[in-house]
Amino acid sequence: xxxxxxxxxxxxxxxxxxxxxxxxxxxxxxxxxxxxxxxxxxxxxxxxxxxxxxxxxxxxxxxxxxxxxxxxxxxxxxxxxxxxxxxxxxxxxxxxxxxxxxxxxxxxxxxxxxxxxxxxxxxxxxxxxxxxxxxxxxxxxxxxxxxxxxxxxxxxxxxxxxxxxxxxxxxxxxxxxxxxxxxxxxxxxxxxxxxxxxxxxxxxxxxxxxxxxxxxxxxxxxxxxxxxxxxxxxxxxxxxxxxxxxxx
Numbered sequence: 734x735x736x737x738x739x740x741x742x743x744x745x746x747x748x749x750x751x752x753x754x755x756x757x758x759x760x761x762x763x764x765x766x767x768x769x770x771x772x773x774x775x776x777x778x779x780x781x782x783x784x785x786x787x788x789x790x791x792x793x794x795x796x797x798x799x800x801x802x803x804x805x806x807x808x809x810x811x812x813x814x815x816x817x818x819x820x821x822x823x824x825x826x827x828x829x830x831x832x833x834x835x836x837x838x839x840x841x842x843x844x845x846x847x848x849x850x851x852x853x854x855x856x857x858x859x860x861x862x863x864x865x866x867x868x869x870x871x872x873x874x875x876x877x878x879x880x881x882x883x884x885x886x887x888x889x890x891x892x893x894x895x896x897x898x899x900x901x902x903x904x905x906x907x908x909x910x911x912x913x914x915x916x917x918x919x920x921x922x923x924x925x926x927x928x929x930x931x932x933x934x935x936x937x938x939x940x941x942x943x944x945x946x947x948x949x950x951x952x953x954x955x956x957x958x959x960x961x962x963x964x965x966x967x968x969x970x971x972x973x974x975x976x977x978x979x980x981x
Contacts, residue, residue: 749937863974
């Protein structure tokens with residue numbers, strides 16, 4: 734188990750680590766799917782939304798070249814393009830695709846849900862305690878998730894435990910790089926300005942932990958209820974953040 738004195742920064746995954754997988758798949762994803770077409774209608778004149786739709790159109794063209802069943806991107810009228818874009822977004826959500834345009838658009842849709850009160854960020858009960866403890870110990874907290882930085886801020890800023898964003902000093906998403914590549918963690922350490930060896934990355938995905946370890950970070954495999962327990966692993970394992978106490 735990593736010793737508390739050796740940790741200067743906690744770098745945390747979200748899904749399956751600070752928040753339940755069920756919240757992401759049963760609440761956030763369906764909310765985005767249900768509201769995407771209305772959102773695109775309401776924000777069709779927004780330059781950023783136009784850019785995201787353009788990026789999604791290019792992505793769809795590449796996908797359709799491999800899978801003709803996706804069909805042609807219809808853009809004869811604004812209505813046709815919005816309907817086509819919404820259909821493709823729902824397709825990507827069903828595939829759990831991690832592309833930046835999708836995640837950015839999802840984040841904007843979720844923002845409206847969080848700000849209206851329709852959505853509240855789910856976090857495990859030990860998360861607020863851990864954030865308060867690490868803050869008192871002078872440790873930094875950062876997030877690395879495939880969800881957009883905007884979505885991360887919303888989840889923690891509007892959580893069921895209140896505003897937890899006040900404890901978080903930095904957020905990273907797929908714009909930094911894929912979560913299963915060493916270079917992404919090297920870039921994060923550089924951005925944070927802290928030696929990788931002083932960073933503890935916590936995730937429920939072994940391949941992400943492997944990449945972080947290869948970049949020189951300490952690692953801990955979060956095994957929340959329902960997460961299969963590995964027979965053997967080179968990573969420390971924890972059931973919750975209470976196990977990362979000052980006594981370790």
